[in-house]
Amino acid sequence: MFIRVIILFLCLSATTLSAQSLIGKKAFPIQLKDPAGKLVSLDSFIGKWVLVDFWASWCGPCRLSNRTVRNFYPAWKEKGLEVLGVSLDEDQSSWIRAIKKDRIRWPQVNSPAQWDSQLVLQWQIERIPTTYLIDPKGIIRAMDPNPGSILSFISTN
C-alpha cells in the first residue's frame, strides 16, 4: 500500500514538473508599441477581462483565428472583455498590412523579435496562435480557451 502511495506521488510530481502551467499565475507585463507607435501596457486593462492573442502575419492558422475573433469581438466587448493582439512580426509593414486585411478592430501591439524574445519565453509560446484569458485582477485563468468557455468565464465571474 505504502509503495503505491509513493508511486502515485512520484507520478503526480512528474506531471506537475513538466506541465509548468501558467494558470493561476499573475500575467507577465506586456509593454509594446501599437501601429501608431504609442506604448500600450497590459496593465492598462486591469478591471477588465483580457484575451491576449499571440499571432503573426506569416502564420496561416493565426489569420484564420483573427476571423473568428472578429466575429465574436462585439459580443465579448459588450460583456466587458477586451482582446489584445501581440504579433511576433519582425517586419512592421507585414504586420500593419495583415491588420488591415483581416479587418482587426481590437488593440494590437508588436513584439518585433519573432521567437527570440523574453516575452515568448515568459508566456511559454511554443507555437502560434496561442491565447491566454486574463481576469480583471490580472490573473491568468485559461490557455487557448474556445469561445464557449470564454463566454462562461466572463458571464459568471
Added chain:
Amino acid sequence: MRNILRSMIIGFMPVIILFCTLTASAQFSHGRLQATGLTCALCSKSIHQALTKLPFIDSVQPELKTSSFELRFNAQQPVSIPAIRAAVEDAGFFIGGLTLNLSHPLSDQERRSKQFSFGPDVFQFLDEPKAGESLQVIGKGILSGKDFKRMLTRYAKEIKSSGSHILLIPVKN
C-alpha cells in the same frame, strides 16, 4: 611608365584568371525550405530555433504565401544539406522541398564538370540554372515522398549515377 604597368598587367592576366577559377567555388546565398508535418511548420517555434542555430544560416523568415521559410546563408560557412535535414527532423517535421540559389555564376570548370564542392559535400547538377531559376535539391528526405518518386522516374539514370553527391535540378522560381 604606363607601358610597363600595362604589360605587367597583361603578363599577369593568365595567372589572375587561373587563380580566380581555382579558388572561386560556388556558394549559396539563399534558399527556400518547405517543411511538412502534423502541425503547421511556420507556426512552430521549434523548427525556427533549430534552423537559426545552424552556423551557416544568417536568418530564417517564414512566408505565408509560399508556405515556406526563406533562408539567408552566411557567406563564411558552407551550407550543409544533412544539417538542415537533421534540424528539421529533430524539430518533428520533414523537408517537403528545398531550393537553393547560387551567390555568383559558376566557373568554367564547374560548368564543364557539372559539379562543385562546397565544404564537405559535392554537388552535382543537371544544368546550370538560368536567370529566374533556383536549384532544387533532389534526394530522399529532401523531397516529399510523392515528389521524389516522380523525380526518380524522370531522372533515374542521373540519380543512380550521382551516388553520394547531392543532385541539383534547376526549377523556375
